[in-house]
Amino acid sequence: MTTTTTPAQPRNGVDVPTLFATIDAVKGDPEIAAFQFRVRNEWLSGTHSRSEYHDFFGAKQEMAHEQVTVVESDHPRVLVGADHAPTPVEYLLHAIAACLTSGIANVAAARGVTLTRVSSTVTGDIDLLGILGLSDHVRNGYQQITVTFHIEGDADDETLRAIVEQSRRRSAVYDALTNPTPVHIEVVPG
């Protein structure tokens, strides 16, 4: 098992000294931690829409990503869409995989573990009787989501499992899915 007393150094592509310095900076000024993420979405046709990511707020200032990212969603033809892009619910699966994976890389680096592979498959089981309005007993969302990680690095199985567990404990997306998140909807007609 790799020692955790190695001096902080970049590992797994994570700049560990800067990560620790950032956490110290937030400790000294918790207001830095108030972030707001944003997306703008435009309906295109049918079930097809497009979102753009650019700006966000954080560290007490307006900020922007280094590039604009565009993503789209649609329904597949079996659900009467044109299948231009993944469905909205499929983006939840990317979100949970990516959030846990970034946490795994950070936690491993902080613990002095060098990773050589982290891959995952995510499945989401959903019964469309809910969204089709055909059952009052079936929920609209996923019945369950399962994330299966394959993880390799210079540590024993127990250490690798503990890294995944710590990532789960601090995952924003895991929390957003497993606990209720307030969603407010405002409508400006006309």
Added chain:
Amino acid sequence: MTTTTTPAQPRNGVDVPTLFATIDAVKGDPEIAAFQFRVRNEWLSGTHSRSEYHDFFGAKQEMAHEQVTVVESDHPRVLVGADHAPTPVEYLLHAIAACLTSGIANVAAARGVTLTRVSSTVTGDIDLLGILGLSDHVRNGYQQITVTFHIEGDADDETLRAIVEQSRRRSAVYDALTNPTPVHIEVVPG
């Protein structure tokens, strides 16, 4: 206000007759409604990872999207990432916007309302004291998500608002965020 007794016809890019026929088919054989969506994610470096969408299960068979879609996530530089792509939590914002918007188009079409514009902005407020492990009282996920719709069509404000509300009531992503979704994590080390 537009009448809702117009014979079903394509509207808003929605093939309404096929939509109704699909709902009838599921009524006759509810097993059609059991879907499983999937994503495969690979860690690249640091907080950067990439997901691919292709296959899914539905209508009692293995199916595939007409194209493979690749999406990426990273953390911004202020959070010690390389900012190659939006953060994982930002994908939740696209998911809720796209899900509600596709529902709005479907519901409006089914009700005989022609839409000329649906756009939305979504904001997600998050206090990073949670994920940074600096507070036991701050949740890891969003404190709140706000979706603001601008919607235009050949119906009065009340009708347009009712379409958004019906979309919310049958939204898979709205349910997945506002109610607990079971997320199971499995680890295969080595």
